[in-house]
Every structure is written in structure tokens, then in C-alpha cells.
Amino acid sequence: MKPLIKFFFLTIFFLLFLSCNQQHSEENYRIGFSQAMTTDNWRREMNKSMQLEASLHPEIVLEIKDAENSVAQQVKQIEGFIKDDVDVLIVSPIQSNPITTVIEKAMDAGIPTIVIDRKIDGSNFTAYIGANNVEVGRNAAKYIISHSGEPAEIIEITGQEGSSPAHERSEGFRKAINQIPNLTISHIIKGDWEKASIKEELSKLLDSTEIPKYIFAHNDRMALGAWEVVKEKSLEDDIHIIGVDGLFGPNGGIQLVKDRILSATVLYPTGGMEAIKLAEELMSHESIEKNNILKTVIIDSVNVGIMKNQFDKMNQQQNDIEHQQEVIDKQINTYNSQSKLIQLMIFLLVLLLILSVWSIYLVVKLRKHKRNLESSNTEIRAQRNKIEEFAEKLKLSNESKINFFTALSHEFKTPLTLITSSIDSIAERPSKESQEISYETNLIINNSKRLLRLINELLDFRKIENGSFDLRVTKTKIVPFLKNIVDNFKSEALKKSIELKFSYKSENLELYLDREMMDKVFFNILSNAFKFTPKNGKVHITIEEKEEKIEILFKDSGIGIPKEEFQSIFDPYMQASNNTRPSSGIGLYITRQFVELHKGNISVSSNQGAEFKISLLKGNVHLKEYVISEVQKGMDTSYERNRVENLVPEEIDGNKNLRENAESVLIIEDNLELSFLLQKKLSSEYKVYVSDGVDGVEKALEVIPDVMICDINLPDKDGFQICRELKNDLRTSHIPTIILTALSDKESRLKALKAGADTYITKPFNNQILMESIKSALFNREKLRYYYTNRIDKVNGENFAGAEQFFLKELNALIDANLKNSGFTVEDLACSLEISRVQLYRKVKALLGVSVNEYINSLRLKKAKNLLQNSKLNISEIAYEVGYSSPGYFSTSFKKEYGISPKELKTS
Template sequence: MKTTCFLSRIKYLLIAAFALLLTFSCAKPNDGTVVKIGFSQGMNTDDWRRQLNKSMVIEASLHPEVNLEIKDANNDVQQQIKDIEKFIDLGTDVIIVSPIEAKPLTAIVEKSVKKGIPVIMVDRKINSEEYTAYIGADNIEVGRIAAKYIVSNSNGNGKIIEITGLKTSSPAYERGLGFSQIIDQHPQMKLVSVINGDWESRSVKPQLKKLLQSDPDIEYIFAQNDRMALGAWETAQELGLENKIKFVGVDALNTPNGGIELVKKGILQASILYPTGGNEALRLALKIYNKEPITKNNLLNTIVIDKINAEIIKSQLDKVDQQQTVIKQQLENISEQEREYASQHSLVRLLTLFLMIILSLAVYSIYSTISISRKKRQLERINSTVTDQKNEIEVMAAAAQRSNEAKLSFFTGLSHEFKTPITLILSYAESLIENDKIKGTRIMDELKLIYSNSHRLLRLINQLLDFRKIEERKFNLRASKTNIYSFTSQVMANFKGEAARRNIDFRLVADHKDTEVYIDNSIMDKVYFNLLSNAFKFTPDNGKITITIKDGADNTLKILFKDSGIGIPEKEINMVFDPFFRASNNSKNSSGIGLNLSKEFIALHKGTIEVRSRQGTEFVITINKGREHLLQAEINSATTTTEYNTSLLQDDPEFEHLPEINVLTPGLEKYTLLVIEDHPDLVNFLSSKLSAEYDVHTSDGSNAVTLALELVPDIIICDINLVGTDGFEISRILKKDLRTSHIPIIILSAQSNKESVIQGMQAGVDQYLAKPFSLSVLRQSLTSLLFNREKLRYYYTNNIYRVEPESKFGTLEQDFISRMNTHIMENMDNPKFSVEELADKLHVSRVQLYRKVKAILGMSISDHINNIRLEKAATMLREADMNISEIAYSLGFSSPNYFSTAFKNKFGVSPKEYKIKG
């Protein structure tokens, strides 16, 4: 074993070394974090924006970790929106935007920020503050500087023409604003006209030409960029005014025909430097990515460039460009050297690893030669041990087989023993049922319950015996020619009552009604019963169950059982035919062997059964037509039948329900009882035993709370284990709801441990009874709880509007009565105050208010309002210095006569007599 471990380790070492070799040989230099930065450029049609792109690319080259992607929108706003959307979809770390227009880009920039992708605005902003940072020159200050320069250099004429950029762009507005602020402060300066351009020289020439022709006496023309300034100069040149008028532009780019070059040539008097901020924008993006503190508005400095400093600044900018070019070239050389170094380094490691592998293989080869002989001897010893263990296992398996057979034989014998007493019970029950003296009495219903449950127990035992016979392969098929449509109709007849009672659409559909097949009727009946029992068990009321008989391919017949029930979880669909399988969504009692038996029974017929679960469950049985697929011994040629007696199914408790008994007591109003229980036999039992004293309503738990709020019953009996919920939760909900908090609740459960009882008390139940229970104890519990509620009612009716805080009754009821009485007292003088208004103030419906008051006080809400008014009237008659009419109207009575009549009905004397006696 040690040799095996060593060899295994050598093998894994070699594999690991080879994998490491591949890793080193494929590794890339500078394999660090990549920062994805996207730049959405509005256009590349002018030198300024090209300079912006260039400065950003040069700055990115200084940061190896940066992956900069520039998208040019070609002056198309919609294209720029799409470009930014693409950056968002790609998960770009930071987005830089140089907008064409502010308003259209506002929404997409806000979207990016909401998704957690920072956005830096360059040159222009959007129409909101929902961006991460802004970088660019102060356009208002640019306008001011231009104006100050013109004012300081004016010879006194003072006539100025301003040429603005695109109206919808923020720089045009801000530069014009700053320019106007300064010009307006100097009365000697006069802004003759403002021409709206689109940042290009061609847009200003026609308008300017007309202006200069009409008024050539212009001292300065201020254009918001150098291109429009050059266009203005060209227009003036056409008119011979280029030496008379002075031109001031903005941008001062160090490019051919840029602002600095135009100043040097004397075309422009001056140009205001408008820095691109490309390198600053990229550095700001890295700060944001690294979560360093930043300033939201980052303004770049600007200066005036004229003939005095143009040459110096151009020289400096040329040197900066040269240095940036050199740096870029050096970075490319360094990257090339790093790649060469990484390649050589990987090659050295590769050779080292090959050497290690060769040495390891040599050691392994030497060691293998030595260890093979040892391993051979070890294997011989292991083989001997395995042979001995195999012999022992065979002996143990034989003993286990004998033990298992003994257990199964005992199980089978015991199951047979059960059949005798059950058969006796069934016989005696059936005999009593046929007794004419008992027919029509309540005992008959109890006997039917005994009979049906005994019959169900007998069927379960027969199923267990069938399961044992299937395991031992002792079933013998006795197939006979059968009309499958008639056979199916006869079996379905036993389920028609259940279908009608639950309003289930239960139907049979067949391609042909005269199709005959060879089946064993008794065995196939069990298959039908199992499939239909499951269908009815899991199909809700008002559902649908369909049996379809249709011709299949290759001379086969298909029988489909389709229901609209809860279905089977998809991951469990392959396990439904396993013995004792129970689906995870199955809360019903089930042995788990019925479907397994069905599959085996169909296999005896040389057929198949499949299951599908889509909007319910569908079982598909496929059997062959004719008799060629059966052995001669499996065919009962002496009997050909089209009828089969399935009367044994008729008394099954799942489909035979006892009638509800509702004995009315003449002249006496019954209390309303709500029974929340999902066991149908227990529900019928309680209904039959208690319907004489109570108006019984039932729920299986699924609609318990809704039904309780609708009925507002006098008392509730509730089980714990219910479908989809439990009695504790139902009790807790009802006790916390003002509309039902007064209703006594009795828990009736098989869980009798201390923890369950405590949990029930915590949920607010009034009494906890354990199963099996005494009917007399249950009756007395109902009586006692209702008596206690009558005491509560007596207290409230005798303290009509004086509910004391220290009363021992429920705080919800106390609060409800107090609030109700307060609202009544506040509206006592309002004859139009209605029950609907009172219910609205208490946040309950009119019906719920009526039932709540009726349950607590034993009177209608209208009578209660009148009683409060009359109690108040009695106090006022004794204490207030008012006549009877005044008291009647002050308490909301429509007339003194009606007040007197109502007062006398309650107190037995008229108001006048009461006042005299008082």
C-alpha cells in the first residue's frame, strides 16, 4: 500500500509540474488589473476636439493599466446616446463624455450613474446635476476675459459684434453670459449685434456680410471660437475691412490655422486659451476608479494670448508635445523589453521544469523496477484475503436471505390474520345496515362509517398482500376479451357520486366504443382504482378528470387518465412508480405502493405506463390489441365478458360521505359554530352530533380566516395540522383581528404534549382538548365558553358607556366598545348620524359591526345607539336645567314624541314622570 501511495504521488507531481510549465509558458507580462475607460466624443470635425483626443491618448499611454476606448458620434446626438449605452452594457469602469448637446444626453448620463458607473463631463454639462464630475474651462470666465481684453484695448469707438456658438450648447450660453456681464458695465462699449453660429466659419459669413455692409464702422468682432473668428476675418477681407476691424477668438490651439498661429499672423488680435483638459480628465477618471476624494466641478485655467505672448506659449507647447512624443516612444520601448524579458524568463522556467521531469522519470523508473516484485507479492496476499472475504459474504448473504424470507413470511401471515376479524366486522356491520329498524336513523350513518373504514382497511391489507405477491412473482394473468369502453364506464360509475358532490367534470372520451382487448379484469380494476383514487384525491373541487381511450401506433391501445390536480414536481417525476414513494407536495395520507403495483400489473399485460405532469397529472397506459403477445396459459378462453362487478368500491370512505344532520329546534335561535378540520369523517361526525344545538359551518383550513371574518361565528373548533397552515396560526390571526377577537376558540388535536398546549395558549385559544376526546366534554366546553361570553355581554350591557380600564375582559373588546361609545357620544346631537358612518369610523364593514355588537352586547347596533342616548337622557333629566323637548333634540331624536315613546319603553315611565321623581 505504501508503494502505491508513493507511485501515486510521483504521478501527481509530474502532472502538477506539467501544468505549472504550461502556466509559465503562457503567462503574459503586466497581467494586472485593467481599468476600462470609455470616452464618448461628440465629433472629430474640429482641431480642438482632435487635440482633446490626442491629449487623452497620450495620458493613457502613461498608465499601462488603462484600457481607453474612444467612440466618435460624428456630430449625431442619437449616435452618441447609443455609444454611451454600449459603454454601460460593457460594464465600463468610468465613462467620459464630451457632449454635442446637453439636453438629449441628460437621461442616458443619469442612467449610467444610477447603475453605478461614474460619468465625467468634459467641456459641456447636462441639464441636471446627476453626473460624477465636470472638467473644463469656466466658460463664463472665458466670456468675461474676452470682454475685459476688448474694453481695455478699445480706442473709443466701442462698437462690437458677438458671434455665438450653437444655441443649444451650454458653452455658447455661458460665454455669451460672461461677455455681456462685462460689456454692460461699460457704457462706452456698444454691442451692435449678436450672430448665432454653429461653431463653424461658414455659418457666420452671410449674416456678418450683411451687417458689415450696412454698418462698416465696427471696432471689434468677438467670436466664441477661433474657426468662426477666422470666418469673420475672411468676410471682412472680402469687404476690405480686415485691417480696420479687430478680431478676438477662443480656443488658442497650437495647430496649423489654430488660434496661436492666427494671432502670430496678425489675423486675430487675441485668442482666449480654452484648454482641452484631456489629460486632466483621464487622471480624474483614475482617481474616481481608485475611490480617491475628488471635486465635482474642476475648472481649468485660461489666459489671453496675443502678439505679446503668442510666440512664447507656442514654443512651450511645442516642447510639451515633443516631450510627450518621446515619453510615448520610451513607454513602447519599455513594453517591448518587458515582453522579451517575459518570453526569455518563461523559456528558462520551461527548460528547468523539463529537467525536473526527466530526473523524476528516472527516479520513478528505478524505483518501479525495485517495487514491482514487492507489489506482486502484496497482490497475491490481497487476492487470498479477498477470496476468503468473498466466501464469508456468501455465507452471510445466505443467512440474511433466510432471515428476510422468515420476516416476509411472518408479515404475510399476519396480514392474512387481519383479514378474518375485518371480514367479521364488515359482515356484522352489513347485517346491521340491512336491518329495517335501523334504516333512516342516526345509527345508520355511524354504521356506514364503521363499514366504509373497515372496508378501506381491508383494501389496504389486500394491497400489501398484492405487493408481496408481486415481489415473489406469484401473480398469474388470466386475460379475457373485454370491451374496454364498457369496462371503463362500469368502473367510473363508482366515482360518479364523488364527482357530482365536488362538481368535478368527470368524463370518458373514446375513438371507438366497440374496441376489445385481452385484459385480466380483476387486475386491471385495481389499476383503474389506484389511478382514479389519486386523481380524485389531488384534484380540487370544480376541477376536471378525463379518461381518454384512443388507438395507438403498431396495433396498440392507449388509455389516458388526465386530471387538473396539483401535479408532480418535475425533479420527482421519475420516482413516482418506486415503492413507498411520496411526492414532496403530497400532504395526503398514502401508503406509496399503489402506483408501483399499477406498473407491475400493466407489465403483466406486456404493456407500459408513463406519467406526465403539466397543468395536472396524466398517466398513459399502452397495451397491445389482440392476443399474440400473451402466452396461452395467460388467456382465459372459457370466459369472454364485457361486464365486471366493481361493487366492492362503492363503500370506500373517500367517495361515500355521510349526510349532514341539521336538526332545528323550533322557536330557538342557534349559536353559530365554525369547525375547522380537514378530516372529512371527523367533520361529518362533529356536524351530525352538534347540528341539533348549533348552526354548524365547516372549513378544511384553506379558507378558515376568510370564512370566520365573513360569518363572525359564536364559537370555533379548530384542528392543528391543516393543509397549508396550522390551527395555532389561524387562532393567532383571529384573536388579533378586532372583528373576530371576541370569538372563543377550542383547539381539538392529537398533539397532547405540554409544548403544544402552551403554544395554543400563547396563540390565544380559550380551551385545548386532545384526541381521542369525549363528546360530552366537548359539548360542556362549548357550553361553558358561551356562558362566559354571556357574562361578558351582561357586563357591557349593564355598563353601557362606562367601560372601566381595569376590567378583566379582553383589551381588544374593551378598546372597541370604548371607541364605539366615544363616537356615539360625540355625534349624539346629530339625528343624521348613521350606522354606516359609525362603521367607517371604526374601520369595519356595516355587516361586521352588526355581528360584532350582536355577539358582544346581544343587541343590534341601532338599539345600542338608542340605549346610550336614553341613558344620557335619564342623566340630563335628573341633572340638567332643560325641558323635555330641548333634551330630545340635543340627543338627536327626530321629535319629542318619539323620544317620549322610546324613553317609556326602556324605563317604564314617561320622561316627565321620571323628571318629577328624580
């Protein structure tokens, strides 16, 4: 049976191939026409006459492209025709000069090119067809000369500047007029072929100058525009208007002359039919004239009737030709269809015989397949039932998990309430002990509120997902309502020096809203604004009244939101890509849902900060489905906002008894509460410096601490980047770093170790563990210091702490090279190492436990001791050799260091 199938498909393929070849053989010639524009009837008439003439020649395929009055687009279209290798190219140039190059390109490619209507620069084209535009202008002038027996002024309205018809029509018109002394072209208005381009200028001209007797417009459209201006000023009986084109039809120049709107129009043939005939002669390799000039004639009240009758007959003939062509096309299609039908019937007769045999085979085979399918269907139904049963169980399981999550969230509220109540009681006690822990108690209260607010957000999110929210709508004065919320942020605005501004025009604006919901909406947006606005920033709230709605705008000067994320920022679990602060990602989602429940709208924009706009409809018609209270009430206090403020205590004075040589600790943490809590814990034993992460690297370079504690989630660079930069910097590479973060995954630990961190502690952490980690880091640094000071001569490049060893080797090499120079100072040494004097001092002190001067002096005395024992130089010579300017001072320093004078050592 396989050979039968192959035969079937090969036969179909052969018939399709034959059909395609027949169709291809009929399409012998392709003509591409680039039309300048089709905004006027004259050019549409040109296109129509081309299509009509082309329809009489089945072997011609005409493709017309509209350049829409764009030179660049016309160039691109012509290049497309060149690329497609059309047989003949016809172009109606928009402007002469820009189109010349691309037409020359077509000629170089061997494509015959016909230029129609407008000319190009030069003569590199196959043929030109069009009326003599100089003669058009001359005919218009002759009409005026023949009808004017007394001096008269004329206004000329020209076509688009740069086009050849405009230039030539104006040239012919002026030459003829200038020969008559009593006729003067008083003004020239430059148009663009459309009537709108001249109306304003003509109106001003008629108001400011003497009324002309004639107006000559370069086409009928501008002539009609001139008539409309003249009619507005009631001058239609005083001014005679002459146009150009003489199109047939309701809006054509012939009809305008017949309706006495225009005094005359110059017939300007389109040349479309003639262009196709020229193209046909070119494709038949016949010789043609290069310049084919079409005849023009003046149409006025004398001959307009005759011309209209002629055009009526021509139009009727065109319609008859089109109708006949349609009939011929139908007959050809019928013939082709019948021919194909006969071929198909012969094929089907053969195929019928094949299919009869094939059908018998299929009946047998299908019965066998049917039995197999019935068996498979039985198995599939059983599997589908199992899947449905599993899906139902999964749905129940998922629902139970969600219910468990909701119940657990409710359960969190009880212990949180007990914690906050208990700590409030402790905080209210006036005892000295309570006062000492007031900061910690405030932290507990504040963060308990934060947890409670997060739980409320989760519960709201669950209600939204279930669609269980129902509005309790109350008539509310929006300004006092919002002002009450804004007042909650005044203290934070003062602490961060943020300009908090609330603007409105009237305090009596009323809205119908669920107060609890909209309180959460406004509160959430303001919380975000303060969260992302830096110190000395701005937060502005504005209420604007529109016709049917009230708009509330919240604008801040914070980090803003990327433009491409405006739509997704309100989606659940989403947060802006430039937001490095951890968040749940459901706050703005809940905000949008609450606003939309009020039939309102919320949008966001960003330009030097973020701007949220909430639009709420006036009245209560849109909320009729809810119970509405018309009673104005005071501010609602039946629920708790759980306002969380950043607790920034006064500057910690530290322990006045702190030892003089106490080690320093730098804390890089953007959470001010945690930062100050750590500072409070550590200030009794260490000198504590603090950075919010924005200037973490700069602060480390400034103070060169003994230990650094760094968070990972920071506003500018993350903790990994800061750690990596400081470990790769010679000035700070020795500082032990403790990473303190909420990230507990293995990837983050590994990333921290690769960045050079010494210790990794996850939040929440035990204070004792942190204190011991700091002590351990300092102890290890002390052991390393002992190693450096006692075995520096035995250090090799592959040992532990290579960066520090490299630094000490370079330091020793510079000191040794300048040991004889008594004027070699610490400043010179720092300059050679390309670090500051202070940073050099702190680096050496951290690594060796001594000052730079003490270290240089010890190296000098060590070399002097070696020279005293192993050289024949006297004491004075040795003193000068190791950089002492005075042998006496050398002897004193040597005895102080080694307990024996140089002389005693020399003679021993």
C-alpha cells in the same frame, strides 16, 4: 531521520520547479486566432497552414478557437484572448460591423491585431492580410468577357449578406460586367456560403426564366451546388459555372475544374502561413505593411494541370516539413528525456544512500508495527464477528416484525368483515329505528370498506417487496373490462357534477393481463382523479390503439402534479407537495409495479390537471413466463373492490322547534361525511353553517357564528391559517374556535394555541366531549359579555381579551363623540369602524347581548342620568344634549329604563 525526509522532498520539489521553469521559458509567445467557422475546406486549410508555419517556430504557441459562425461567440472568444493577454491576436471576422468594436478594444489593450480574409469597419487594426476581393470579382468577370463572344445572361450567387468578401466580390464583378453591353447580370441569388442555401431558389429560377449562359458563385461550394441543380435539369452543357477559392484536394475547386464540373475558379489564397509570418515579425518588433494583399489567379482548363502539379509538390513539401518537424520534436523530446534521466540518476544515487540507512531503520520499526498490527487484527476480527452476529439478529428481528405486521394486517380483515357483515344486516332491517340511523350505518359500511382497501394495499405492498406476485394472465377485451370499472364512478360524478367521459374507437381491442391486478390499477387512478377533481370538473378516459401497443389515458382537471415531481410520484411513501390530503403514499407505487409486471409502462404529465398514460403491449409474447388463459371470460367478481363513495345526505332540515335565539355554529371540514354527521348532531340545538374549507374565512365573515369548529387539513388554507386570520380580524376575533383534527402531537397543539384556538380536540372524538366543549365556549363567552357590559369603564389594555376591549373602547368613543347628534345612525357607526352594518350588529350582539341601537340608547340614558344628578341643565336641555330630538320621547325612554321619570330624579 526527519532531516533526511525533509531533504528528500525538497530535492523532488527543486527538480519539478526547474522542469517547469524550463518549459515556461520555451513558451515565449502566444498567438490567439479566432476563426469565423470551420465548416468548409478553405478555412480548414487556413488553420492547417497556420499550424504548419507555427510548428517551425518552437517559441510560438498557437491557440485556434472556432466561432462556429456565431458573432456573439466570436466576440466572447476575442474578449477571452484579451483577458489572457495574448501577444498577437489574429481574427477572421464573421461580419464587419459587429466585430469592429471588440477589435478596437484589443488595440486599446495594446495587443497587435491582424485581420485576415474579411475586413472590419475603419482602420483601427495592426495589419490586414487577404486577397483583394474586388480583384477576385473582377477576374471572374474578365474570364466571362474573354470567353463570351455573343450576348449572354449571367446569374450571380453572392456570399453571406453583411460580410466584406461578399460585398467586394460583387462590386468588382458588376463593375467589370457593366462595361460590356452584351453581358447582363439577370438575377442575383443571396446565399450564405453553403450550397444548400441556393439550390432551391436556383432551381425555381431556372424553371421560370431564360437559361443563362454563365453562373458566377462567390465560392466553390455554392458553385458545386449550382452545378448539381444544373445537372438535375440536364443543362450542364449549356451553362458555364465559375467559382472562387481554388482549393487543392479531392473536393477542392482545382479538382472540380479538372473534372469539368466548373469552367473556372478564382484562386483565393488562405493567407494562414502569411499571417503567422506577420505575427512573428510583430513579435520581433519589425516594421510591417498595414495592408498585405495576396495575389489571385484564374484557374481553368488551360492551367489546371500546372496548378494541380504545383499544389501536389507543395503538399508533398508540407508533408516532408511536417515529417521533419516530427523527427525534430522526437529528437528534442529524446534529448530532454535523457537530460532529465541523467539528473534523476544523480539524484537517485544520492537517494539510494539515504534509503539504505532509512531501510535499516524501517525494518526494525516495521517488525515492531507488525506485532502491534497482529494484535489489532485479532481484536478487529473479534469485533467483526460480533457485528455480523448482531446484523444477523437484527435481520431476523426485522423479518419477524414484518411478518408480524403482515399477520396483523390479515387479522384486521376478520373483525372488519364481521363489522361490515353485521352493519349490513342492520341496514337491511326495515324497522323505523334502523331507518333513523341509516346514515350512521352507511358511514360504518363505507369506512369499513375504506379500511379494508387500505389493508389490501399494505398486503400488496408486502408482496411486491418480497417479489411474491405471480400473474394470472387472461385474454381480455379491454373496453368492456374498463367500462365496468368506470361505471362504478358514475354516481360520484353526478353528485359532484363531474363530466365523466370514456372514449374508444373499437370495442374489440384485446390484451393479455391479470384482471385482478389491472382492476386495482385502473380503480386506483380513477379514485385519485375523483379525489382531486373539484365540482364541475372533468375526468376523461381514452383508449388509443398504436402499432404494437394500446395506450390508456386518464385525464382530470384537478390540482395537477408539480413538473419536478413527475419521476418521484411513483416512489413508495411519496405524495405530491401540493396535496394537503392525508394518504399512505403507496397507491401509485403499487400501480407502477403492477403495470411493470405486465411489461408495460406508466407515465404522468400535468397541464391544468393530471394525465396518467398506461401503455400495454399487444399479444402475449412478452408474458410467456406466465400461465396464459386464452378463454374470454365475463367480468371477474371473485374479489371485492371495496368501492368507497362520499355519502352526502340530503340537506338536514334540523329541529323545527329550535329556539328563536339559538346560537350559531360554523363547521369548516372538507370531509363531507364527517361534516354532515356533525351537522346532524348539532342541528337540534344550534343553527349550523357548513364550509368545505375553500371559503372558510369568507363564510365566517358572512355569518359571524357564535362558535366555530375547524379541521386542520383543508384543501386551500389549513386550520391554523384560518384560525389566525379570523382571530386577527376585528369582525371575528371574539368567536371561540374549536380545532378538530387527527394530529395529536405537542407541536400541533402548540401551533393551534398560538393561532388563537380556544379548544383542541383530536380524532376520534367523543360526541359528548364535543357538545360540552361547545357549551363551555358559549358559557365563557356569556361571562365575558357580562364583564364587558358591567365593567367596561374599568377595562385597561392589559386585561384578558384585549382585541375585544379595544373594539368596545373605540365603539364607546365614537358613540360618545356623536351623542348630541340625533341623526347619528348605526350605518354611520359601522362606516366609522370600517365594517358592514350586519357585521357590526353581530359583533355587538355577540359581545354585549344587545342590539347596536339598544346599546347606543343605553349610553344616552346613562349620560342623561348623570347630567340630571350633577348638572343645572333642565330636562329639555339634557334631552337635546344626549341626542333626543323630543323631550317627551326622552322622558318616556328614561322612565322605561330606570322606572322613574327625569323630573322625579331631578327633584329628588
